[in-house]
Amino acid sequence: xxxxxxxHLDASFGALSDPTRRGVLEQLGRADASITxxxxxxxxxxxxxxxxxxxxxxxxxxxxxKVGRVRTCKLGARRLEEETAxxxxxxxxxxxxxxxxxxVVEVLRQKEMLHGRKK
Amino acid sequence: xxxxxxGGPNPMKNRSTVDRKSERELVVTRTIRGPARLVFEAxxxxxxxxxxxxxKSFGVTIVSCDMDIxxxxxxxxxxxxxxAPAPMEFFGRYIEVTPHSRMVWTNDEGEDGGPVxxxxxxxxxxxxxxxxxxxxxxxxxxxxxxxSGQTTGMPETLDQLEELILTQGATKRD
Numbered sequence: 001x002x003x004x005x006x007x008h009l010d011a012s013f014g015a016l017s018d019p020t021r022r023g024v025l026e027q028l029g030r031a032d033a034s035i036t037x038x039x040x041x042x043x044x045x046x047x048x049x050x051x052x053x054x055x056x057x058x059x060x061x062x063x064x065x066k067v068g069r070v071r072t073c074k075l076g077a078r079r080l081e082e083e084t085a086x087x088x089x090x091x092x093x094x095x096x097x098x099x100x101x102x103x104v105v106e107v108l109r110q111k112e113m114l115h116g117r118k119k
Numbered sequence: 120x121x122x123x124x125x126g127g128p129n130p131m132k133n134r135s136t137v138d139r140k141s142e143r144e145l146v147v148t149r150t151i152r153g154p155a156r157l158v159f160e161a162x163x164x165x166x167x168x169x170x171x172x173x174x175k176s177f178g179v180t181i182v183s184c185d186m187d188i189x190x191x192x193x194x195x196x197x198x199x200x201x202x203a204p205a206p207m208e209f210f211g212r213y214i215e216v217t218p219h220s221r222m223v224w225t226n227d228e229g230e231d232g233g234p235v236x237x238x239x240x241x242x243x244x245x246x247x248x249x250x251x252x253x254x255x256x257x258x259x260x261x262x263x264x265x266x267s268g269q270t271t272g273m274p275e276t277l278d279q280l281e282e283l284i285l286t287q288g289a290t291k292r293d
Contacts, residue, residue, distance in 0.1 A: 091137040100171035105153035
């Protein structure tokens with residue numbers, strides 16, 4: 001059976017529920033940025049921005065790396081790994097969906113055996 | 120790219136495959152037990168469609184499902200996840216509906232033009248080979264869908280919700 005981890009999903013939705021955090025993701029989609037850059041851009045204290053980035057990081061949407069005194073933020077996973085992982089999850093999603101379809105078809109088939117074809 | 124992987128504990132179970140066939144095409148295949156006639160019926164009868172399109176394990180509920188399944192007809196599906204503020208919608212138009220063999224529809228909820236989806240149903244001795252083919256308008260659109268290109272805005276439409284489920288929420292347990 002394929003199941004979806006609701007905790008992780010909730011963390012993602014929680015992270016995305018805030019307009020500033022959505023803005024940060026959009027910004028990082030264009031280019032990596034330091035926490036200071038992001039704080040400036042969103043007219044926010046460094047502490048406030050650190051909190052937002054922390055929430056995004058916990059949800060796996062952003063990764064950060066400290067080089068010297070600067071902490072750089074970038075979007076979650078690397079491109080290829082992300083594509084491969086996405087394809088596998090996409091496959092699992094369709095597998096779950098098709099399993100459910102197969103069950104529906106099986107019910108139809110049994111109804112036909114009992115009552116004969118409709119048309 | 121091929122996301123096929125080893126079979127689970129049940130060797131009788133058919134497995135889905137996913138392939139990025141080209142820069143603009145994504146193809147999912149799966150063999151379903153049962154004749155194409157019944158698989159098509161399960162796909163095109165709204166009450167039945169709702170029983171499988173969103174399996175319970177997704178944690179998402181169907182708010183509404185309107186499907187006028189005929190060539191030129193339209194569909195609109197609204198879903199809700201407990202953590203999302205508003206329902207998210209999928210909608211589009213059926214370009215072709217050929218009973219028991221083929222359906223083609225548009226996915227119009229995205230901002231930049233979604234893929235055109237073609238599903239074929241092929242009888243294979245009591246089973247049905249299903250091929251779900253998505254043709255994206257550009258390479259960039261498919262890259263974005265795969266989460267590998269430049270990130271476009273944030274989830275506001277259903278396909279993005281689905282993407283979120285895929286990229287953030289899926290764990291497999293057999």
